[in-house]
Amino acid sequence: MNWESWEAFWAMGGYGLYVWGSFGVTALCIVGEVWLLRRHCLQTWQRLKRMKSWETQ
Amino acid sequence: MLKFLFTVIRRDVLLAARRRGDWLTAQFFFVMVVSMFPLGIGPEPSMLRTIGPGVVWVAALLASLLSLGRLFADDYRDGTLEQMLLSPYPNTLLALGKAIAHWIINGIPLLIIAPVLGIQFNLPAEALWILVLSLAIGTPILSLLGSIGAALTLGLRGGGVLVTLLILPLYVPALIFGAGAVEGVFSGTGPEAHLSLLGAFLILSLLLAPWVSAMALKVSVE
Amino acid sequence: MNLYYYASPSTFYPLAGKLIPWFAALALILTVVGLYISFFLAPTDFQQGEGYRIIFIHVPAAWMSMFIYVVMAFWSAIGLAWNTRLSFVMARALAPTGAMFTFVALWTGAFWGKPMWGAWWVWDARLTSELILLFLYVGVMALQAAIDDPRRADRAGALLNLVGVVNVPVIYFSVKWWNTLHQGSSVSLTGAPSMARIMLWGMLIMALAAWMYTIAVALVRARSLVLERERQTDWARTLLEGKP
Numbered sequence: 001m002n003w004e005s006w007e008a009f010w011a012m013g014g015y016g017l018y019v020w021g022s023f024g025v026t027a028l029c030i031v032g033e034v035w036l037l038r039r040h041c042l043q044t045w046q047r048l049k050r051m052k053s054w055e056t057q
Numbered sequence: 058m059l060k061f062l063f064t065v066i067r068r069d070v071l072l073a074a075r076r077r078g079d080w081l082t083a084q085f086f087f088v089m090v091v092s093m094f095p096l097g098i099g100p101e102p103s104m105l106r107t108i109g110p111g112v113v114w115v116a117a118l119l120a121s122l123l124s125l126g127r128l129f130a131d132d133y134r135d136g137t138l139e140q141m142l143l144s145p146y147p148n149t150l151l152a153l154g155k156a157i158a159h160w161i162i163n164g165i166p167l168l169i170i171a172p173v174l175g176i177q178f179n180l181p182a183e184a185l186w187i188l189v190l191s192l193a194i195g196t197p198i199l200s201l202l203g204s205i206g207a208a209l210t211l212g213l214r215g216g217g218v219l220v221t222l223l224i225l226p227l228y229v230p231a232l233i234f235g236a237g238a239v240e241g242v243f244s245g246t247g248p249e250a251h252l253s254l255l256g257a258f259l260i261l262s263l264l265l266a267p268w269v270s271a272m273a274l275k276v277s278v279e
Numbered sequence: 280m281n282l283y284y285y286a287s288p289s290t291f292y293p294l295a296g297k298l299i300p301w302f303a304a305l306a307l308i309l310t311v312v313g314l315y316i317s318f319f320l321a322p323t324d325f326q327q328g329e330g331y332r333i334i335f336i337h338v339p340a341a342w343m344s345m346f347i348y349v350v351m352a353f354w355s356a357i358g359l360a361w362n363t364r365l366s367f368v369m370a371r372a373l374a375p376t377g378a379m380f381t382f383v384a385l386w387t388g389a390f391w392g393k394p395m396w397g398a399w400w401v402w403d404a405r406l407t408s409e410l411i412l413l414f415l416y417v418g419v420m421a422l423q424a425a426i427d428d429p430r431r432a433d434r435a436g437a438l439l440n441l442v443g444v445v446n447v448p449v450i451y452f453s454v455k456w457w458n459t460l461h462q463g464s465s466v467s468l469t470g471a472p473s474m475a476r477i478m479l480w481g482m483l484i485m486a487l488a489a490w491m492y493t494i495a496v497a498l499v500r501a502r503s504l505v506l507e508r509e510r511q512t513d514w515a516r517t518l519l520e521g522k523p
Contacts (some may be wrong), residue, residue: 003319015330018394021372021385022333027367029379030492037496041503048510049519205442209435215424222421223439226414227446230453237457254456258449269442272359276434 061146066161072131073162080124087120091174102179107177107262110188110239111232111271117192118168118228121199126217127223128155128207129274148271156197156204156267165194184242192249194255195235201266202227208273217267230258249263286365288505289514295498302495309488330394330514334478339486341381344412345447347377347493351419352444355437358377365505367433370440371423372500376493378416384409404458415443429508436484468512 003009010017071079094112095105109259130140141151175185206224210216238251317335317439324331351370359364388406389399401407425434509515 009318012332013329013346015328015332015394018390019442019494020329022336022390024451025390026383032378032487033379033517037499041499045519048506048515051510052516054468055325071293204436209422209439215425219421219425222414223418226411226418227442227452230446230449231410233453233457254453259447263443265442269438273435273438276431276438279431 058146058150061144062150062154062157065151066158068127069155069158070161073158079127080166083120083163084170086123087116088170088174090116090119095177105178106243109175109180110184111236112180113171113174113188114180114192114236114278115193116200116231117171117196117234118225120142120167121163121196121203122224124159125203125220127177127206128159128204129211130207130216133278138274141252142274142278148274151266152204152208152270152274153267156270159204160200162268164192164200167196168192178218180239181242184239184244187242187248188239188253191235191238191252191255193196194259195231198231198255198259198262199228201262202231205266205269205273208270208277211274211277218268231255234258286363288365288498288509289512291365292502292505292509292514292518295502299383299446299495299498301504302491304493304499306495309484309491313481313488314484316477316484319480320476322475324459328483330391333387333391335481335485337384337391339389340384341409342486343489343493344377344381344384344409345372345378346414348412348440348447349444352440353376353517355440358433359437359441364433364508365501367437368501368504369497369509370437371433371498372504374416374420374423374436376495378413378420380489381413382408382491385413389495402458404451404455407454407458408447411450411454412447415447419443 010016011021091106091112094108098104098108102108129138132141138268142148144151167190171188172185175188180188203220203224205227206220209221213219234251234255238248241251315337317332320336328473344365351373354366355374357363358370385406388409392401392403392406393399411477419439422439423432423436426435506515506518510519
């Protein structure tokens, strides 16, 4: 085990800002991409469905 | 075959000569952009000498991009381009001819203006000579790669800005080797290595670019 | 086994739907394992302290940014050569994820550079090439977004992608050459002299996780693109009756 306590873990030996800044932004990017993609897919689905219902009317 | 190539080049050059205002815009743009830098940075001669080659080169990239929009657009609008693509000659020759014409119209004037601008930046005579030589090898690359961008964005709204996004990253090697050649004169390493790399990049673009831009034209016109 | 069978949109759509959860689950498991290695198993670096742990995302992200561009070029080439619509869709579905990883590589590079080099940004050969790679991604995506006709957008993007992939080595070489001439930074990113085996494993597992994530996300995006393009066909119309 590398870490003696949770504080030591979050401090990262003084590099906390840099390490967590990197990992945090990466996590944000991934969550953001997944969220945007999900929204895009749902919107596409609804749009296509609406277009289809117009065509059949 | 060669006759077709010359016809394409001659036609474009003649058209440009009739509408002088159009292509003079790009040349004046070049002069103005370069002249803005000393105003923004300050007139110290040693500082200007260091940034001079890079500034002239970046302005050359921008000036060449500025004139790319018209490379195929006029012929596309009046339907000539479609007829040309249907001609029995290979489309690669058409694309090559267009790129050469673009270089004659926009590249050669830059070579003539560049030494004057170099003097503004306090460049010594030897560096001026290398600057012109590097532009002579480099500007055809700009026209060739630019023709790909012009063909891809043919007829699109906002095509002018889009070309910049597509093509500027591809210009990076030309910029580095071109401006580096002039800096080589100052640093004592000599310009030969840079110029030969620039030449190699020219050969690579000469081999590939007309072919790709012919394909791009076909995609865009279909 | 007929490749054309899987290349047809009506087979691809349900197949991709079945595969996505598996890739997503693999990505999640590998990420957890990778993070465990990067924070708890990998020892403290004797030169860079704990700050070096950024490599566990920086290096995989940089790998991914380059791989994805090459994979996109591969699909583009196949699409142009054999005129297969699905290849273009795959190339297009990969682009945003590639751009995302390029951005992550740049960001983490900056956050690593600050404590190690003392500056957020240095014009190091790798960082600069990565920046230009981001420009190339943006160019392909902007071109495809500007063209309304999907057929033309596919082909134009594919051509630009191929020009880019030929240009990437030239750009990298030129930037490296420029960097050595100007001697901007004497410290290189491979500063760790002897990389412990466990660190290498950590990076490999994180890279695998990134691969699985990329495949899952690209498949989701490709499905959406396929459905939009095939909306007039029978299978898509029956599909739209149900739930997403």
